[in-house]
Amino acid sequence: MRELNLYRRRLRIVRGKGVYIWDDEGRRYLDAIAGIGVAVLGHTHEEFSSAMREQMDKLVVAGPMFNHEEKDQAIEELSRFSKFEHVYFCNSGTEAVEAALKFARLETGKKEVVAMTGAFHGRTFGSLSATWRRRYREGFEPLVPGFRHIPFNDVEAAKEGITGETAAVILEPIQGEGGVIPAREEFVRTLRDVTEDKGVLLIADEVQSGLRTGKFMALEHYGVQADIVAMGKGIANGVPIGLTLLNFDVPRSKHGSTFGGNPLSCRALATTLRILRRDGLMEKALDKWIDVQGRDVILTRGRGLMIGVLLRKDAWSYVLKLQQRGLLVNTAGRRVIRLLPPLIITKEQMSWIKGLMEDVLQEDEERRS
Ligand SMILES: Cc1ncc(COP(=O)(O)O)c(C=O)c1O
Numbered sequence: 083m084r085e086l087n088l089y090r091r092r093l094r095i096v097r098g099k100g101v102y103i104w105d106d107e108g109r110r111y112l113d114a115i116a117g118i119g120v121a122v123l124g125h126t127h128e129e130f131s132s133a134m135r136e137q138m139d140k141l142v143v144a145g146p147m148f149n150h151e152e153k154d155q156a157i158e159e160l161s162r163f164s165k166f167e168h169v170y171f172c173n174s175g176t177e178a179v180e181a182a183l184k185f186a187r188l189e190t191g192k193k194e195v196v197a198m199t200g201a202f203h204g205r206t207f208g209s210l211s212a213t214w215r216r217r218y219r220e221g222f223e224p225l226v227p228g229f230r231h232i233p234f235n236d237v238e239a240a241k242e243g244i245t246g247e248t249a250a251v252i253l254e255p256i257q258g259e260g261g262v263i264p265a266r267e268e269f270v271r272t273l274r275d276v277t278e279d280k281g282v283l284l285i286a287d288e289v290q291s292g293l294r295t296g297k298f299m300a301l302e303h304y305g306v307q308a309d310i311v312a313m314g315k316g317i318a319n320g321v322p323i324g325l326t327l328l329n330f331d332v333p334r335s336k337h338g339s340t341f342g343g344n345p346l347s348c349r350a351l352a353t354t355l356r357i358l359r360r361d362g363l364m365e366k367a368l369d370k371w372i373d374v375q376g377r378d379v380i381l382t383r384g385r386g387l388m389i390g391v392l393l394r395k396d397a398w399s400y401v402l403k404l405q406q407r408g409l410l411v412n413t414a415g416r417r418v419i420r421l422l423p424p425l426i427i428t429k430e431q432m433s434w435i436k437g438l439m440e441d442v443l444q445e446d447e448e449r450r451s
Contacts, residue, residue, distance in 0.1 A: 091412075093405070098125025101427050103410070111410045112423075114435060118412070119258075119290055119388070119422035122316035123357055127426070130319055133353040134346070141345045146171070146338055152348035159355035163298035166311065166327035171343035175289035175314030176204025178324030179252070182310045183208045184337055186250035186283045189330050193227075196244055196251045196282075198234035202259030203252065203287055203312075212252050214260070235265060240272045250283040250310070255300035258290035261415040262383055262390020270304040283309040289324075290315060293358065294425060295385040296368035303385070316425075321350035363425040370429055372436040374419075376443035389421040390414055391439065403442050409435060 094106040101124050103113045113125070123130050137152070144150050153171075160169055170181050187193060197203070197212040204210065210219060211226040219225060232243035234257065244251055251273055257263045277284045286308035291300035293316055301308055314324040322341075341347070358364055367386035374382045380392045393400070397413045404411055404419075414420040421435065 093410075100124040100127075101424050101431060109408070111405070111408050112431065112435065113410050114421045114423040114427075115410045115412050116316075116422055116424045117320060118315070119294065120316045120320050122293055122363070122425045123319045123354060124424040124426045127319065127357070129357060130350070130353055133349060134321070137346055137349040144345055146340065146342045146344075150345050150348070152345040152352065153343050155352035156343075156348040156355075159352045159359075160325075160327075162359065163355070164311070164327060167329045168327070168331070170326040170328070170332075170337070171348070172324040172326070172339045173322045173341050173347070174204075174324045175287075175312065176206045176209040176324070177339065178289065178312035178314050178326045179203045179209040179212070179285075179287055180206055181324075181326040181337055182252070182285045182287075182312045182328075183212070183250065185326065185328055185330075185332055186285060186310060188332060188336065190249040190281070190283060192247060192249035194245075194248045195229045196248050197229060197231050198253060198257070199231050200234045200257050200260035200263065201231070201252070201254060201287075202257070203254075204289075234260070234263070235269045237266075237268055237272045240269060240276055244273075244276045244280060244282055246280050246282075248277075248280065248282045250285050251277055252285040252287055253308075254287045254291060255304065256291045256295065256384060256388055258388070258420075259414055261392065261418045262388060262420055264300075264383065264385060265304075267304060270301070270306050274306045277309075285310045285312065287312050289313060290422070291388055292317065293364055294367050294387040294422065296365060298364060300385065300388075317354060318347050318350035319354040321347045323347040323351055325351075358425065361426075367425055370427060370432045372432050374436055374439050374443075376440055377447050378443050387421070387423055387425060387427070391419040391421075393417045393419065393443075400439075400442060400446070403446075404439065407438055407442060409438055411439075 096104050096106050201214045203212040211229040232239040286301045288299045292313045311327040374391045378394050382391050384390050397419045
């Protein structure tokens with residue numbers, strides 16, 4: 083048997099330490115993908131690994147119907163960052179979004195969901211219905227009825243496209259897969275005003291933007307509060323998890339997940355948030371931003387350690403060249419190089435990344451001229 087070949091990167095990874103990983107030929111890479119924004123504490127973080135080992139020997143499984151110390155600790159840590167009344171635990175970003183969409187329909191009694199052009203919310207049917215790109219959707223229709231897209235960052239479209247019939251609006255404060263594009267202040271404020279006005283719930287998808295923009299949630303930069311938030315990726319430093327934050331109750335048995343809130347992922351979440359908080363790693367992300375320059379660079383965008391470098395040309399060949407030079411990055415859309423490094427990365431390491439990227443871009447320009 084072979085793994086279904088859905089991805090084009092075929093590097094064989096053997097081990098990791100801090101911001102570095104090694105392949106099976108002993109080559110070292112600075113890992114600025116970090117499992118697509120997951121290993122926020124880097125690889126094999128000693129304190130994290132030791133908490134995981136301890137947990138493996140204590141308790142790994144407890145059905146979602148039971149309470150345990152690890153769940154209490156996870157909730158206590160989450161409460162330090164967010165004032166939401168409830169958290170629903172699941173296992174991935176797309177499940178966190180599914181739950182958000184289902185809860186919104188249940189709470190409002192309405193069906194319509196408004197999403198944004200360029201959006202990415204996951205691959206399961208509800209999340210996929212809110213996702214924009216045709217490439218992800220094609221071949222899987224019919225998707226879930228009741229989903230519409232309005233142009234991202236278009237204030238007038240926000241005013242016109244959301245109605246009293248809308249159950250929820252779903253927004254990535256910084257679009258990740260769509261090309262690392264921050265939402266404009268005026269757009270976010272308009273969305274909040276219009277949704278409040280019309281009895282519509284605002285869902286923030288912070289699966290990618292959470293933790294790495296200088297705040298717990300990227301939406302905090304806008305001074306706006308969402309009604310429901312979906313998180314995932316790095317919040318448990320690589321142990322699979324998703325969570326949905328909300329302020330209203332959902333009737334018993336209406337939703338659930340076998341693995342949701344298991345002791346291992348809860349311990350991983352509590353440990354990750356405690357270390358991030360103690361070491362000020364979220365705040366420090368802002369100072370580690372780099373602005374990559376070059377003739378082929380249109381601009382560098384994003385915030386903190388969620389960085390997209392928009393090129394005049396296809397990004398993929400650069401990704402491969404950077405890999406040959408010891409740096410792992412990926413793309414977000416055709417012309418954007420995306421960096422989602424561990425939050426433990428140092429400013430010096432970020433400068434090294436900037437230097438290397440600029441060198442590789444420059445060499446390419448020289449070869450062409
Ligand atoms: C904004 C956003 N939402 C949802 C998801 C889906 O998360 P997962 O791949 O864990 O299902 C992603 C994944 O990249 C994402 O970037």
